Amino acid sequence: MSKKKDxxxxxxxxxxxxxxxxxxxxxxxxxxxxxxKQIFRDLNLTTHPLKMLCSDxxxxxxxxxxxxxxxxxxxxxxxxxxxxxxxFQRKSNGKNSFIPDDGSETIFIAERNSAHAMNNDKVKIAxxxxxxxxxxxxxxxxxxxxxxxxxxxxxxxxxxxxxxxTENRTLANDIFIPKDKLKSGKNGDKAVVKVIExxxxxxxPIGQVIDILGQAGDNTTEMHAILxxxxxxxxxxxxVEEAADKIPTEITEEDLEGREDxxxxxxxxxxxxxxxxxxxxxxxxxxxxxxxxxxxxxxxVTHYVKEGSIIDKEAEKRATSxxxxxxxxxxxPEKLSNxxxxxxxxxxxxxxxxxxxxxxxxxVKNSRITKTIIKSNRRFTxxxxxEIIETGKGDYSNELLELNKLAQILRAQRLSNGAIDFDRVxxxxxxxxTGKPVSVYFKESKEANKxxxxxxxxxxxxxxxxxxxxxxDKKAKVFPxxxxxxxxxxxxxNLNFFINRFGYKIRTSGSSKEVAKSINKLLHDINGKKExxxxxxxxxxAMQKARYSTDNIGHYGxxxxxxxxxxxxxxxxxxxxxxRLLTKYLAGGRTVQKDKYEELxxxxxEMEQIAANAERASIKYKQVEYMSERIGKEFxxxxxxxxxxxxxxxxxxxxxxxxxxxxxxADDYYDFDEKCYCLTGxxxxxxxxxxxxxxxxxxxxNLEKKQLDYTLVEDIHEKKSK
Numbered sequence: 001m002s003k004k005k006d007x008x009x010x011x012x013x014x015x016x017x018x019x020x021x022x023x024x025x026x027x028x029x030x031x032x033x034x035x036x037k038q039i040f041r042d043l044n045l046t047t048h049p050l051k052m053l054c055s056d057x058x059x060x061x062x063x064x065x066x067x068x069x070x071x072x073x074x075x076x077x078x079x080x081x082x083x084x085x086x087x088f089q090r091k092s093n094g095k096n097s098f099i100p101d102d103g104s105e106t107i108f109i110a111e112r113n114s115a116h117a118m119n120n121d122k123v124k125i126a127x128x129x130x131x132x133x134x135x136x137x138x139x140x141x142x143x144x145x146x147x148x149x150x151x152x153x154x155x156x157x158x159x160x161x162x163x164x165x166t167e168n169r170t171l172a173n174d175i176f177i178p179k180d181k182l183k184s185g186k187n188g189d190k191a192v193v194k195v196i197e198x199x200x201x202x203x204x205p206i207g208q209v210i211d212i213l214g215q216a217g218d219n220t221t222e223m224h225a226i227l228x229x230x231x232x233x234x235x236x237x238x239x240v241e242e243a244a245d246k247i248p249t250e251i252t253e254e255d256l257e258g259r260e261d262x263x264x265x266x267x268x269x270x271x272x273x274x275x276x277x278x279x280x281x282x283x284x285x286x287x288x289x290x291x292x293x294x295x296x297x298x299x300x301v302t303h304y305v306k307e308g309s310i311i312d313k314e315a316e317k318r319a320t321s322x323x324x325x326x327x328x329x330x331x332x333p334e335k336l337s338n339x340x341x342x343x344x345x346x347x348x349x350x351x352x353x354x355x356x357x358x359x360x361x362x363x364v365k366n367s368r369i370t371k372t373i374i375k376s377n378r379r380f381t382x383x384x385x386x387e388i389i390e391t392g393k394g395d396y397s398n399e400l401l402e403l404n405k406l407a408q409i410l411r412a413q414r415l416s417n418g419a420i421d422f423d424r425v426x427x428x429x430x431x432x433x434t435g436k437p438v439s440v441y442f443k444e445s446k447e448a449n450k451x452x453x454x455x456x457x458x459x460x461x462x463x464x465x466x467x468x469x470x471x472x473d474k475k476a477k478v479f480p481x482x483x484x485x486x487x488x489x490x491x492x493x494n495l496n497f498f499i500n501r502f503g504y505k506i507r508t509s510g511s512s513k514e515v516a517k518s519i520n521k522l523l524h525d526i527n528g529k530k531e532x533x534x535x536x537x538x539x540x541x542a543m544q545k546a547r548y549s550t551d552n553i554g555h556y557g558x559x560x561x562x563x564x565x566x567x568x569x570x571x572x573x574x575x576x577x578x579x580r581l582l583t584k585y586l587a588g589g590r591t592v593q594k595d596k597y598e599e600l601x602x603x604x605x606e607m608e609q610i611a612a613n614a615e616r617a618s619i620k621y622k623q624v625e626y627m628s629e630r631i632g633k634e635f636x637x638x639x640x641x642x643x644x645x646x647x648x649x650x651x652x653x654x655x656x657x658x659x660x661x662x663x664x665x666a667d668d669y670y671d672f673d674e675k676c677y678c679l680t681g682x683x684x685x686x687x688x689x690x691x692x693x694x695x696x697x698x699x700x701x702n703l704e705k706k707q708l709d710y711t712l713v714e715d716i717h718e719k720k721s722k
Contacts, residue, residue, distance in 0.1 A: 013053075015056075015057065018050070018054060022058075022061075023066075025039070025043060026067075027077065034074060034075055035074055036054070036055060036058065036075075039054065062075075068104065083126055083141075084100050084124070084125055085101050086098055086099050086102075086125070087101075087121070088109065088120070089120065090118060095108070096111060096114050096117075098140075107127070108138075109139065113137075113138070114139075114140055115140040115142075115143065116200075118146065118147060118149065118195070119148065120147035120148065121147050122147070123140045124140070124141050125140050126138055126139055150194045150210060150228075151164060151195070152191070152213075152228045152229045153165050153174075154188060154190055154216050155177075155188065155191050156174075161178070162178075162179065164207060173204045174204060175193050175195060175206070176202075176207070177206070177207050178206070181207070183208075183209035185212050188215055191210075191212050192210045192213065193208065193209055193210060194207055211228075213225050213228065216704075219326070219434060222703075226614055226617045226618050226621065227324075230613060230614040233329065234329065239310060240310055240311055241335065243310045243333075245335055247304050247336070251348055251373070255350060258371060259350070260371070260372045261372070262295055262351075262372050262374045263348065263374060263375040265283040265285045266285060267281050267282065267297065267377055268281065268282065268376055268379065268396060268399075269376055269380065270381070270451070271381065272382060273381040273382070276342065277328075277338055277341075277342050277571060278342045278379065279343065279571065280296065280299075280568070281295075281297040281351070281376050282296060282297070282452075284399045290359055291365070292359075292360075293355060293357055294356045294358055294406070295353050295355050295356075295372070296354045296355075296356070296458070297343065297351040298352045298566060298579075299341040299349065299350075299351060299569060300349075300350040300371065301341050301569035301575075302576055304341065305336070311332065311333065312576075315331050315573050316573055318331045318607065319572070319603060319604045319606075319607035320573065320608050321337070324618035325429055325431070325437075325615075325619055325621075326431050326618075331570070332570060332571075344379065345377065345378055346376070347375065347376070348373060348374070348375050349376070351372045351373065351374050352371055352372070352582075353372040354368075354369050354458075354566075356458065362409030367462055377396070383448075385451070389447050389448060390447075404447055404448075410454040414457070414558065418517060418559040419516065419558050419560075420557050421523055422540065422557075423523075424536060424540075425443065425444055425533070426443040427442060427443075427623075427654075427655045428440070428441050429619075431622075437622045437626040440653075442655075457558065457560075459567055461558075461562060461563055463564055463582060464479070464482075465562045467582070468562045469562060477585055477590075478581075478597055479550065479581055480549070480550060480565075481549055481551075482546060482548060482565050483546065483549050483551075483552060483563070484543075484545075484547075484555040484558070485544040485553060486512055486544070487515070487542050487544060489509075492506070492542050493508050494675065497676075498677060499535055499538075501689075504522055504525060504526070506518040506519055506522050512556060516556070519539065523536065531691055533638075534638060534640065545609070547601075547608075548565075548602075549605075550594055550597050550601060566582070572604075573600075573604055577597065577600060617706065621706050623655075623657070624702065624706050624708055626656060627658070627698050628703065630698050631698050634713050635651040635652070635695070635696055635698070636653075636695050637694055637695070637696050637710075638652065638692070638693055638694070639689065639691060639693075641657075641690070643672070644662075644672040645662050646660050646661040646662045646664075647665075647679065647712075649696050658707075659707070660696065665688075665712075667684065668682060668684050668686060669682045676689070678690065694712055695713040697710065697713050
């Protein structure tokens with residue numbers, strides 16, 4: 001019997017032959033993304049059956065991981081070979097994963113194939129043969145670079161051995177510690193332990209105690225444990241403090257050379273009531289009727305901290321001060337941060353300043369950047385300045401009111417240009433002398449805060465424009481910018497989908513200014529409504545994170561084409577970089593090496609994120625500690641998060657967030673809808689959605705894990721039926 005022919009008379013191609021042709025073809029286009037239309041054309045597949053057969057093969061290759069989809073309807077050969085390098089991500093449940101350097105899909109690594117790699121280690125893996133319709137799997141064959149080998153936990157000390165019990169979610173097993181490696185640690189001590197060995201056949205890694213933090217439960221111990229957990233320093237090196245102590249405190253004639261004298265101008269600082277490091281001050285004097293000279297004066301930190309010095313190296317490593325609930329871990333030694341560089345009242349201080357000449361309409365007629373000397377007349381807290389703004393009475397009321405009037409004009413201009421007006425309430429704790437939280441209060445940004453913010457923004461922008469704004473035929477010198485990218489379009493679509501259920505909508509396309517204006521309208525419309533905080537939170541998630549870079553793309557959130565950080569050199573290393581480069585460029589110096597400064601920008605961005613995570617962990621710890629004394633009590637709250645493992649509920653009264661685990665929703669089997677942020681019961685069709693109001697009871701508070709467990713007492717469905 002003869003073989004069937006296709007319509008054009010040639011031999012009919014079977015599936016195996018077409019698969020071979022397709023693979024051979026794809027290997028000739030290994031770096032290209034292809035549409036099915038291109039594939040059909042290049043393989044001369046003209047009949048409908050052949051096109052359908054080819055589509056089936058492409059689908060199977062996608063399932064098997066041989067092809068990846070690069071864009072909608074475009075495919076590329078997944079040609080990464082059998083050996084790959086990338087980052088290992090450990091999970092305490094043993095479901096580890098490998099993220100390839102080439103950006104291809106994540107690969108599963110079972111615990112038995114992990115070679116005891118630690119979380120975020122750089123590793124080399126070998127891929128296993130691909131199982132049909134199963135996820136790609138591999139094994140670690142080499143650990144190229146350790147990311148972290150220290151862990152924080154509580155010591156359990158027995159007669160002959162000891163363990164570090166960790167709450168780290170990336171480590172499945174506790175760390176075994178030989179008795180001679182305990183460093184006098186006692187049962188119940190919080191400790192920092194370094195993993196020194198993990199034998200192939202051993203279940204537990206072996207470690208040695210690096211530092212004893214103190215008894216678990218003690219406030220300072222727990223705050224130090226949070227810092228150690230994030231790899232942040234909790235003590236200041238003595239050698240750095242000693243170097244700071246040797247810096248002369250007197251201002252000499254040589255120090256004053258080339259500086260403008262602002263000691264006679266009315267100058268003051270406005271800061272939080274518990275602040276000690278005052279790194280910015282404002283001066284104001286009337287030049288003539290309706291024309292003002294405004295000075296933004298910043299501590300001249302780099303006058304004292306020389307590049308490459310031991311103090312500078314420590315500041316570079318830390319990159320930022322860390323603000324926990326009850327303490328500040330400064331970037332610079334206290335001699336500098338709270339003393340020599342802090343712009344305290346009635347003390348002469350060396351500063352780096354941006355001086356603006358402004359009229360009553362808030363128009364900047366001219367500006368200059370210069371080194372100065374100042375003498376602050378008054379230190380205001382935000383609350384004191386706010387009272388003067390509201391009543392018109394108090395020290396320097398005329399100056400404060402004029403600055404506030406100009407700041408409001410600047411703010412209105414910025415918002416009309418497309419800046420986004422996020423104005424979030426921050427949770428703060430009143431803490432007693434032992435560190436115990438006794439009450440919760442909310443920090444709101446009022447006119448006094450916004451006054452300072454606007455002039456700092458203007459100074460930062462002016463410095464960035466001075467360096468970055470050059471004629472089209474010239475190349476700007478290397479400089480660290482603070483950049484903020486456009487929102488992710490998919491996240492904007494999800495945000496729009498979410499807010500529709502509350503009756504709101506935003507633009508998800510069009511110019512960046514149009515999108516920003518629609519987000520601002522949303523933020524204005526929800527102001528004072530019950531759903532305001534929730535929608536603000538979801539809106540923030542749609543935004544990109546701001547970061548530092550030598551490649552300027554502008555700052556979307558502020559609607560600035562040029563922006564940098566100049567105004568906080570006491571607490572941020574990028575500001576110190578900016579001060580040094582500004583001094584160099586003002587003196588006509590040549591540009592610097594881009595790679596070096598980009599590396600410093602990346603490091604500073606990473607450290608900023610780590611510091612923010614540590615701050616959140618300290619707030620979470622205090623929230624759990626606060627609610628631990630309210631076990632069994634009932635509170636009204638709002639569903640602030642929906643996941644496949646349960647509901648997160650934020651209590652209205654204290655903003656303390658806890659979880660209602662899925663096991664406690666035992667009345668039905670629930671399906672999780674990620675896009676709609678909801679759980680829906682299969683039988684009773686009860687729905688729990690983000691933003692629903694519920695009543696909870698505090699069930700459990702675990703300080704070690706920083707976790708609160710709630711149970712539902714009354715939910716939205718029961719409330720509606722009443």
